[in-house]
Amino acid sequence: MDFFQCIPLREAQAIIVKELSGAVVASERVPLVDALGRVAAEAISAAENLPPFSRSTVDGFAVRSADTFGASEAAPSLFSVVGEVLMGESTDIELRPGQAAVIPTGGMVPVGADAVVMLEYAEQPDHHTLLIAKMIAPGENVVLKGEDIASGSPIVQGGQTITPARIGLLAANGVTHAQVRKAVEVAIISTGDELVEIDGPVRAGQIRDVNSYALGALFTEWGCRVTRMGIVRDSYEKFYGALAQAVEACDMVVISGGSSVGARDFTVKAIDGLGAPGVLFHGIAIKPGKPTIFGMVKGKPVFGLPGHPVAAMTVSEQLVKPAVRLLSGRQKPLERRVVQASLSRNVASSPGRDDFVGVRLTHEAGRYTATPIFGKSGLIRWMAESDGVMHIPADKSGVYEGESVPVLLLGDAD
């Protein structure tokens, strides 16, 4: 396959976005604790005001701010202390001009009060008297009823991921269950005459089925439920049968090794055979990952990924991840985590092709340095040692030592 037959990466990504817009998996109702990391299937609005009452944010005295007008060290305002707000309890205190009430952090601001003065700015000559030596602004040290979240306002939008902070927001509003998208079900089929199961003996010329596990782990990290269908080869009929079954049972199918010379025709023929539109592209101008196949069968995406683990993982990051996000109903397009790093040496690349090179990142004095991890195509060590991937866009013919390059971060720094 020549590069002339390959489509650019951006075009491949655009085809996937176009085909999968609107193809979202079903939703289910789960307890709040199980909603972590899931995608909200609908907007959730606040049923109540948060806080449900005007609260003090400090320990001090609730006052009418107007009563402190003109107060100074030389001429402090005088208040009579008429009561104490207790934590966790309602209060029926109503402040009249010249009155103040003791209030704890989190306490309910009494009727009539519009500000709280901190302990350190108040002086109490006796239990019933208070002197305040500075002017207090209306609203000072008070969070008004509904100021955080007003009743009826949306707290989570459909398509947003339920983060720990959003779990907190929902808990604060008494939301105990959430309607979230089901996990995207992904089937992985491995093909390739040289593959054997990972726990079996390896004869000369054979190699273990790495991708069922490496890709399975990657998709699991993205929130998918993965079915490893194992190694399918032997005959076209068996392969076609496995693919048909996978398309029926799952939301997405990934064929690993299905784009290698031997299996490529199988894969294309089976995808086209299972239904229209079938194969939509076949070959993309990236390195590694050129012999990638994508098609749609019965409304479900089918990927044929290269057999080399590094190529398969690189393509997964660039094409499968956006597909998973669309299927799981994520609202915003993928925003990649990118840091600018100074490159440690020259790296050549071919114009017209998007190159991805694994790098180690070091961080010193606020600056990142990226050291490319070189290795021949298919070295698996490459990916395990990378902190990130440097992207050399199709319009460049290389990048130079010392040049500032964008590096996509991979997983956790570890």
Add this chain to the structure above:
Amino acid sequence: MDFFQCIPLREAQAIIVKELSGAVVASERVPLVDALGRVAAEAISAAENLPPFSRSTVDGFAVRSADTFGASEAAPSLFSVVGEVLMGESTDIELRPGQAAVIPTGGMVPVGADAVVMLEYAEQPDHHTLLIAKMIAPGENVVLKGEDIASGSPIVQGGQTITPARIGLLAANGVTHAQVRKAVEVAIISTGDELVEIDGPVRAGQIRDVNSYALGALFTEWGCRVTRMGIVRDSYEKFYGALAQAVEACDMVVISGGSSVGARDFTVKAIDGLGAPGVLFHGIAIKPGKPTIFGMVKGKPVFGLPGHPVAAMTVSEQLVKPAVRLLSGRQKPLERRVVQASLSRNVASSPGRDDFVGVRLTHEAGRYTATPIFGKSGLIRWMAESDGVMHIPADKSGVYEGESVPVLLLGDAD
């Protein structure tokens, strides 16, 4: 509590690192698929060479590179094709000078051959004859036996997280099980007179127990197993009993709201009462999160976090996360994901205190802009809307519009 009694953030972090060095949870043996995201408890070495044989990385012809010496368009080297290497099979072909063999990508390089020439650089006038019009370097398009991973070399170090790429490395080496650290067991106890369960009715002056859920979700994201012990108040005896039980059953205890004015004395007294050394610090110079308590009881860390969800989550990120990493045996210190962003407006801060301000990040033309999310202390919306947290170090008295500031990234961009 004055700032004079508070210790700096770095000092608090150093105390935690010192106390927890060597305090690592036990390990267990799990199937490879379940090892994802866990921490390797020991080094795992390769039992075999990877690749197990010298492989071709392209479709082409295996040759002796010396035979192409001097080859050019004008004077191509002539070879006789003596056989074909089949995918997934051993080969008994042995190349003698002037001989070549057909080989697929991934095929086993025959004895005698030391390079592979790609199809596009070879011409076959007939099935048995091959012309090569360029010089081929030794090793070209070949990955040597053991070049990726040499038998006996370590593939995963103890203390490393098992990433998808490392799952791939282990699968490639036939490793079906891994010895990994157990999940860190964390108990969360909520205190505070104003708290009620999230699903119950809220009377005036009361507020829902947000932190059991928000902190629980955060710790779950970090790989912990969380036990929510609910709201404990009523009496010191009940609180002491709950804390004693939590210390017994779990690896770490987090008391939420236990540093608020009312509960602070309870918390300090109970931690000191349960065993030496007890409370190690009480108050740190950060905002939000000042009234934070940390102690060690029976070799286990106990945190008393502020009741405000934003403060509790900020302190968790700065202090609890490093503690979890140490307990789970992670080898490398936490490397935070930081991007440099241009600040959208001036932000004031107090010197002598580390300030953390939630920001929204926008990315345009390769540059990030950080827009601070302001709000009074304790607004929960703050954290749900943040893409990251801007850190204003203790030695600064503010940062200016347009200044380049480091922003710690939070979770996935969404």
